[in-house]
Amino acid sequence: MSEVVKKATRESYGEALAELGEKYENLYVFDADLAAATKTGIFKKKYPERFFDCGIAEANMMGVAAGMAATGKIPFASTFAMFAAGRAYEIVRNTIGYPHLNVKIGATHAGISVGEDGATHQCNEDIALMRTIPGMTIINPADDVEAKAAVEAAILHDGPVYLRFGRLAVPVFNDKETYKFELGKGIKLIDGDDIAIIATGLMVSEALTAAEELKKDGINARVINIHTIKPIDKDIILKAAEDTKLLLTVEEHSVIGGLGSAVCDVVSENIPTKVIKIGVNDEFGHSGPAVDLLKEFGLSSENIVKTVKEALGK
Amino acid sequence: MDATIKKQLEIQACKIRMGIIEGVYNAKSGHPGGSLSIADTLTYLYFAKMNVDPKNPDMEDRDRLVLSKGHTAPALYSTLANKGFFDLEELKSLRHIGALLQGHPCIHIPGVDMSSGSLGQGISAACGMALSGKISNAPYKVYTILGDGEIEEGQVWEAAMFASHKELDNLVAIVDNNGLQIDGAIEDVCSPYPIKDKFEAFGWHVIETDAHDFDKLEAAFDEAEKIAGQPVAIIQKSVKGKGVSFMENQVSWHGSAPNAEQYNQAMEELNKTLKALEGQI
Numbered sequence: 001m002s003e004v005v006k007k008a009t010r011e012s013y014g015e016a017l018a019e020l021g022e023k024y025e026n027l028y029v030f031d032a033d034l035a036a037a038t039k040t041g042i043f044k045k046k047y048p049e050r051f052f053d054c055g056i057a058e059a060n061m062m063g064v065a066a067g068m069a070a071t072g073k074i075p076f077a078s079t080f081a082m083f084a085a086g087r088a089y090e091i092v093r094n095t096i097g098y099p100h101l102n103v104k105i106g107a108t109h110a111g112i113s114v115g116e117d118g119a120t121h122q123c124n125e126d127i128a129l130m131r132t133i134p135g136m137t138i139i140n141p142a143d144d145v146e147a148k149a150a151v152e153a154a155i156l157h158d159g160p161v162y163l164r165f166g167r168l169a170v171p172v173f174n175d176k177e178t179y180k181f182e183l184g185k186g187i188k189l190i191d192g193d194d195i196a197i198i199a200t201g202l203m204v205s206e207a208l209t210a211a212e213e214l215k216k217d218g219i220n221a222r223v224i225n226i227h228t229i230k231p232i233d234k235d236i237i238l239k240a241a242e243d244t245k246l247l248l249t250v251e252e253h254s255v256i257g258g259l260g261s262a263v264c265d266v267v268s269e270n271i272p273t274k275v276i277k278i279g280v281n282d283e284f285g286h287s288g289p290a291v292d293l294l295k296e297f298g299l300s301s302e303n304i305v306k307t308v309k310e311a312l313g314k
Numbered sequence: 315m316d317a318t319i320k321k322q323l324e325i326q327a328c329k330i331r332m333g334i335i336e337g338v339y340n341a342k343s344g345h346p347g348g349s350l351s352i353a354d355t356l357t358y359l360y361f362a363k364m365n366v367d368p369k370n371p372d373m374e375d376r377d378r379l380v381l382s383k384g385h386t387a388p389a390l391y392s393t394l395a396n397k398g399f400f401d402l403e404e405l406k407s408l409r410h411i412g413a414l415l416q417g418h419p420c421i422h423i424p425g426v427d428m429s430s431g432s433l434g435q436g437i438s439a440a441c442g443m444a445l446s447g448k449i450s451n452a453p454y455k456v457y458t459i460l461g462d463g464e465i466e467e468g469q470v471w472e473a474a475m476f477a478s479h480k481e482l483d484n485l486v487a488i489v490d491n492n493g494l495q496i497d498g499a500i501e502d503v504c505s506p507y508p509i510k511d512k513f514e515a516f517g518w519h520v521i522e523t524d525a526h527d528f529d530k531l532e533a534a535f536d537e538a539e540k541i542a543g544q545p546v547a548i549i550q551k552s553v554k555g556k557g558v559s560f561m562e563n564q565v566s567w568h569g570s571a572p573n574a575e576q577y578n579q580a581m582e583e584l585n586k587t588l589k590a591l592e593g594q595i
Contacts, residue, residue, distance in 0.1 A: 028449075052445070052480070060438045060472035067380075067442020070421070070428060073449075075442075091435055091469070099421040099429040 005144075006169040009202075010108040012147035013165045014039025017076060017106075018046045019148075024074065024155055030065055032058045032079040037167075038108045040078045058083040062091040062103070069101040074155060077103060081110035081164060085126035096160050097133040104154045105162045110140075111252035112280055112297055113168040113202065115290035122285035128257025130162045131230050137183070138230040140164040140251075140259075142204035145174035146227055149181035157183060166252075168290045170202045186233035192220030195308055196240035196247050200226045200259045203250040203278075203299060210304035221308060229259055237266045241273040248276045248308060252299050255279035276311055278303060319362070320528050321595050326396065327357040328588045331557045332581060333392025333405050339577040341409035344417070347567040349389035351492040351525060351552040352459055356393040358531045359457060368398035371424045377454050378427040378443050382436025383461035383490065384418040385569070390426065391415050399425035434467025436460070437487060441477050444485035444545075455539075459488045463495030465506045471516065477545040478517030485545040486538045487518075490525065492554035494565045513547040525552035558583055 021027055021043060033056045035041035044051040054061035058079050065075040077084070084107040085092070096103045107126060114122045130138050137157060141147035147165060154161040189204070190211050199207035204225045211221040222244060224236055241247060247267065249260035260277035267273045280297055294300055330353050338344035360366065364377040381390045388408065395402045400414065400423070407413040414423060418431025427443070430436040440458035447454050460470065477485055489509055497503045506512070513520045519541045523534035531550075538546040554568070555561030558580045572580055 049449075054476060055472075055479075057469075057472035057476065059434075059469045060441070060476055063435050063438020063469070063473065064442035064445065064476065067428065067439035067444075068446045069442070070439065071443055071446040071450075071452075072374075073446055090432060091438070094432045095429065095435045095439055101421075 005172045007144040007172055008167055008169045009141055009144065009147040009165040010039045010167060012144040013106055013108065013151060013163070014042035016148040016151035017043040020152055020155060021047045021050065026074050027155065028052070028068060028073055028075045030054055030061050030075055030077045032056055032061050032083065034079055038078040038106065040106070058088045059091050062088045063095050065103045066095040066099070066101045069103045075103055076106050078106040078108065080121060081107035081123035081126040082121055085129045085162070086123060089129050093133050097136055100135050100159055102158055103160050105160070106165065107162060108165040109167045110164045111166060112285045112293050112299065113166055113252060113290040115167070115293060116287050118287035119284040124254040124280040124285065125257065126164065127229055127253050127259065128261070131257060131262065135159055136230060137161040137228065138164070139228050140201040141227050142201055142225055143170060143174050144172045145176050145179045146181060149179060150227065153181050153183050164201065166202050168202065171205045173205050173208060181227070184228045184231045184233060186236035187225040187227070188222065188236065189225055190221065190223040192222040193243050194220045194312060196222040196224060196244045197250060197304060197308070198224045198226055198237065198240065198247060198259065198263055199250040200229060201252055203252055206299065206301040207250055207304060209301035210308070213301065213305045214308055217314065219308065219312060219314065226259060229262055232262050232266060234266050237263055238270055241267045241271045246274055246311060248278065248304070248311070250278045250304060253279055255281055276307060278307060315529050315532050318595065321591060323357055323361060323528050325588065325591045326361050327354045328557070328584055328591060330357055330389065330392045330396055332584045333395060333402065334388040335558065335572065335577060335580045335584065337388040337391060337405040337408040337415070338571045340406045342571050343409060344388055344571055345385040345569050346388065346571070347494070347554040347561060347564070348383060348461060348490065348492065349386040350556045350558060350561065351554045352386055352389050352490050353557065354526050354528065355459065355488060355531060355550060356389055358528060358535070360393050360397050362532070363535055364457070365454070366425070368425065371399055375452055375454050378456045380428040380436040380440040380443070380456070380458040381419050381430050382440070382458050383433065383464050384431030384436060387417065387419050390419060394425040397425070433461070433464040434469035437470055437473040440485060440487070441473050441482060444477070444482040445480055447484050448482065454484070456485050457488065459490060461495070462489055462491045462493065462500050462506060462509065463503070465489060465509065466504050474513065474516040474518065481543050482545045483542050487545065487547045489547060489549045490552050491549055492552045494554045494568065496568050498565060509549050517544055518547045519544050520547045520549060522549050522551070525550035526556055557587065
């Protein structure tokens with residue numbers, strides 16, 4: 001068995017910007033003193049004249065990006081999810097969202113897998129915040145291949161986009177040659193009718209592992225990857241609800257306002273279906289190695305397997 | 315400034331003030347005080363300075379203006395209507411359901427370069443436009459108007475630091491120093507003074523001027539144009555409510571609309587001013 005390649009999606013983000021910089025001459029990148037961590041430094045090295053460090057001033061950076069977008073250029077504004085969606089929320093809402101400007105927000109270090117930095121930097125509420133902004137597109141890619149495709153899709157989409165990337169290296173499971181990213185379309189990775197596991201971001205590979213485990217026990221779990229959380233793919237969710245009658249959402253985000261809530265919104269209005277949510281419960285994180293934290297907070301294939309078995313009474 | 319041109323600008327400013335009163339009266343809400351204090355500046359910019367075309371509001375190399383103190387939208391709207399970006403009649407449905415003119419500036423209104431109103435944010439957007447212009451060697455200038463109370467917002471100083479660091483000499487920030495904010499005199503609420511020293515410390519070239527004298531406004535904006543390598547702040551001493559006697563220097567007129575009687579009195583005063591100015595030409 002070949003060794004699983006692992007890569008952090010923030011790395012994919014930086015590389016994608018640098019690769020796409022040539023094709024899209026109108027692309028500019030902003031950062032707030034975190035270029036080494038968000039990996040926009042890779043773009044900076046290649047295109048220093050199209051990279052602007054705004055210093056530790058995220059609110060201003062979002063406004064500057066908005067102003068630039070208003071002149072027809074395509075700016076990416078990058079910082080940690082905590083500051084992009086949290087600190088700068090109101091600027092993103094009023095100066096990017098309300099005028100519907102073509103700003104791409106590259107938010108890295110999302111979720112609990114930030115690890116040792118602890119609760120102040122573990123943003124588990126960014127999806128919830130961004131979902132409330134009318135016209136905001138939210139993409140949470142699962143691996144390197146998807147993350148790179150998502151960056152180009154964001155460029156091609158006219159309007160504000162929030163891209164969520166992680167710090168932790170995660171398995172690359174998509175095939176670069178055959179993978180196709182369609183904005184707003186979920187991907188059915190494994191078919192099955194006993195339960196549908198709907199996952200996003202780095203939880204998708206955990207869901208895949210869990211489904212393989214469950215199969216050994218005769219449980220056929222459908223696995224759906226929702227990379228675009230807004231607008232969400234209603235069809236794939238409703239089909240799953242219809243076929244399986246039981247949904248399990250898995251996300252590295254608060255159970256309040258994220259993928260789980262979005263799925264509940266869809267099914268409750270159309271085909272009321274039981275939805276079990278795995279995510280960060282209503283609590284803050286704390287320091288520790290990312291891998292251990294993910295296990296502790298139940299964001300693991302083991303917990304997915306356990307939860308599915310309990311739900312199905314097996 | 316040529317005396318006839320100056321008189322024409324004064325006439326124009328008076329008409330813009332009448333549009334402000336018309337808009338706020340019909341809306342039964344809004345911010346007349348700070349709108350009246352910037353009426354002359356907007357008149358000067360849109361009728362004597364800026365390269366804009368009402369027939370082509372999205373012209374690529376137009377000069378841009380971001381009204382960072384967005385609550386004074388009635389002044390911007392009245393100026394744009396008088397300039398011909400949209401019909402003057404629109405002012406009467408300001409803030410109404412289904413109206414073109416929203417309570418605060420909205421980018422989808424012809425001539426409005428940026429949505430604004432949440433204080434402290436417009437100056438950042440203006441920085442982004444100015445940076446974009448520098449990158450592309452575009453000939454346009456970017457103007458942004460801030461309230462003196464607004465500069466209590468921390469984001470203003472993030473933007474101020476950014477603008478000087480990036481040497482945005484195509485950016486002019488006008489600080490409308492009428493001295494009053496909702497809760498009272500700015501020095502009593504949370505003093506932003508000394509404003510000049512602060513902007514200078516942030517690396518800006520600062521010009522002080524009188525907001526209600528077109529000769530002085532012209533001198534200030536001409537000087538601003540000559541500055542290279544750094545952004546320019548024009549601190550204009552203004553009178554809140556300028557042009558309507560009972561509104562002048564009254565904090566209560568920051569955010570309230572005149573009743574029918576007050577509306578009539580204000581319009582009568584402005585009409586009188588207009589007639590007098592027209593008689594002088």
